[in-house]
Structure formats: C-alpha cells, structure tokens
Amino acid sequence: MSQAHGMRKGAKPGKIGAMVAALGAAIVRGEIAPGAVLPPEHELEAHYRVGRSVVREAMKTLTAKGLVSVRPRHGTHVRPAQDWMLLDSDVLGWVRTGGGLDRSLLLALEETRAIIEPAAAALAAQRATPEDVWRINAALAAMDDGQFNPQAAIAADKAFHLAILEATHNPVLRSFRGAIDAILSAIFDITVGVFTGNLPNHAAVARAIEARDAKQAREAMEVLLGYTYGHLLSDGAITPPDLKKSIFGETP
Structure with a gap:
C-alpha cells in the first residue's frame, strides 16, 4: 500500500x-x-x-x-x-537488518517459498509468453556468468525467480513480488555460498517452463528449493532446540 x-x-x-x-x-x-x-x-x-x-x-x-x-x-x-506483517517488504527488511533474522525465521521463509514457487513454476509453464521465457533464460545465463561474483549472482537469481512469478500472469501471485523479493534477499545472504551447486536445478526449471511441462516445472522447483532448505538445515548454527526459538517466541 x-x-x-x-x-x-x-x-x-x-x-x-x-x-x-x-x-x-x-x-x-x-x-x-x-x-x-x-x-x-x-x-x-x-x-x-x-x-x-x-x-x-x-x-x-x-x-x-x-x-x-x-x-x-x-x-x-x-x-x-x-x-507483524512479515510479507511486507519494509517489515522483513527491518527484521533482516536489525539482527532479528535468525535461522528459524529463515526456515519459515523458505517454507513459504515452498508453498508459492512450485505452483508458480507450474503456472508459468502453462502461461509463459515467448518474452517471459526469454527473461527467465536471460536471468539463468546471468546466474551462470555471475556465479563467482556474489552480488551479481544474487541479482540474477532474484531476477530468475521474479521472472517466473511474472510469467504466471496471475495478478494475485504477481502482488507477492515485493514480498518474494525481500524473502529472496534474506535467504540469499545465507545460501550464496552454495549458489553454484544449485545452478543445474535452476536450469531444469527453465527447461521445463520452456517445454510447457507444468508437472516437471513444479517438481524441478521443489528440488531447487529443497537444495536451499537442506543447506539451511545443515548449517551448524541450527539445532533442533533452536528451531523452536525466534523473535516470535516458542513455536508449537
């Protein structure tokens, strides 16, 4: 607003x-x-x-x-x-820069992506225009070119995911753009170190969308996000008790 x-x-x-x-x-x-x-x-x-x-x-x-x-x-x-409205880009930005973005919240954000992005990839496979496909592939190429430059890699990765969101041509999903942008900024700060290993999964999503294979696009996005989620879980700072603690108090 x-x-x-x-x-x-x-x-x-x-x-x-x-x-x-x-x-x-x-x-x-x-x-x-x-x-x-x-x-x-x-x-x-x-x-x-x-x-x-x-x-x-x-x-x-x-x-x-x-x-x-x-x-x-x-x-x-x-x-x-x-x-707090955590899907508000301002609020999430303040949490991120204020030191409150602990691993439990990062995992919650990644779970939110897992709800939205596989479905978005499937819709993109059904609805993407040639221009949409070009933007997705251009972002993928930029990711490959910038994989050893963290700043460039993050910018290209965000462009890739946001291009898929745009390609759904769903106005409600498109309205999540600011929230997804903020979530990606928070997640990529932690996962940029494993960026190169996830590139093939991004390519698989792009190929499925270009082939208009909705089922494969959904599954490829699930694999992509699973890679990131697995990295967050494997982080030494995350232990089972920590998953129940955050700035939001104890979780059930």
Missing part, C-alpha cells in the same frame, strides 16, 4: 517515509518493547521535527504493517512480533 494513499493535505511523503522507517526499525530491533505506549503526538512531532499530519500518516502506515495499534484514549501501543 502506498504511504501517500489517503494522505492528508500538507503531509510530506519523504518525511512520512523517514519517520516510518525510523520507528519501524526501532520496534523491530527491540528498542521499543512490545506493549509499550508510544509518546503522545506532540512529543513525536518534536522528536522527529515533523507536523501532526506526518505523525498521523506514519502511525497509519505502521498500523497497516502490524507494528502498532492505535486505541482512542489509550494511546498507540507496540504490537508483539507475531502480529
């Missing part, structure tokens, strides 16, 4: 974005504890050197992202981590 949507006259998008980013990051880093009440409007105005309209629009945005709740006569409260 655009921060400018429904914006009051006089509110400045740049100032709203800066305030949202500052407060959002502070909440995610734990500098403002869950359940805490944010200072009243006039104090926030003074602290961030903004007008009331900026404060109110920033609170609306943070509310939509699940970070705060506004209750009349009770103030603005910080919500617990389990209420």
Whole structure:
C-alpha cells in the first residue's frame, strides 16, 4: 500500500517515509518493547521535527504493517512480533537488518517459498509468453556468468525467480513480488555460498517452463528449493532446540 494513499493535505511523503522507517526499525530491533505506549503526538512531532499530519500518516502506515495499534484514549501501543506483517517488504527488511533474522525465521521463509514457487513454476509453464521465457533464460545465463561474483549472482537469481512469478500472469501471485523479493534477499545472504551447486536445478526449471511441462516445472522447483532448505538445515548454527526459538517466541 502506498504511504501517500489517503494522505492528508500538507503531509510530506519523504518525511512520512523517514519517520516510518525510523520507528519501524526501532520496534523491530527491540528498542521499543512490545506493549509499550508510544509518546503522545506532540512529543513525536518534536522528536522527529515533523507536523501532526506526518505523525498521523506514519502511525497509519505502521498500523497497516502490524507494528502498532492505535486505541482512542489509550494511546498507540507496540504490537508483539507475531502480529507483524512479515510479507511486507519494509517489515522483513527491518527484521533482516536489525539482527532479528535468525535461522528459524529463515526456515519459515523458505517454507513459504515452498508453498508459492512450485505452483508458480507450474503456472508459468502453462502461461509463459515467448518474452517471459526469454527473461527467465536471460536471468539463468546471468546466474551462470555471475556465479563467482556474489552480488551479481544474487541479482540474477532474484531476477530468475521474479521472472517466473511474472510469467504466471496471475495478478494475485504477481502482488507477492515485493514480498518474494525481500524473502529472496534474506535467504540469499545465507545460501550464496552454495549458489553454484544449485545452478543445474535452476536450469531444469527453465527447461521445463520452456517445454510447457507444468508437472516437471513444479517438481524441478521443489528440488531447487529443497537444495536451499537442506543447506539451511545443515548449517551448524541450527539445532533442533533452536528451531523452536525466534523473535516470535516458542513455536508449537
């Protein structure tokens, strides 16, 4: 959702974005504890050197992202981590840079990819246009060329997965683009070291989509994601007890 949507006259998008980013990051880093009440409007105005309209629009945005709740006569409260909108690219970005992206959350993100991306690959095999296929293959070629350059490899890998999402021509799946982009950024930070070993699996997905074989495309994407998931599980930092712990508390 655009921060400018429904914006009051006089509110400045740049100032709203800066305030949202500052407060959002502070909440995610734990500098403002869950359940805490944010200072009243006039104090926030003074602290961030903004007008009331900026404060109110920033609170609306943070509310939509699940970070705060506004209750009349009770103030603005910080919500617990389990209420955060983690498919919001801003929220996931703050978690990632704030030191809260532990291995259990990485595994949860990879599980989310496993729900979305195999089905997307199957749809892409059925619906991809020649231009879609070209973009997927171009990203695959860029992955191969950049496999020894981590920054280039990550950019090409993201382009590959996002091109497949676009090739579904499903507007709802396409709306996940920002979330998948943020998830991929988080995952690739950890898995870039095994990038080269997963290249053949990417090629298999591309070939299946080009051949319009939906079943093979789905299965190839499952193998690709399984490779990444296996790497995360094999990481020495992950032990069975750790899988139950994260910034979101104990999992069932």
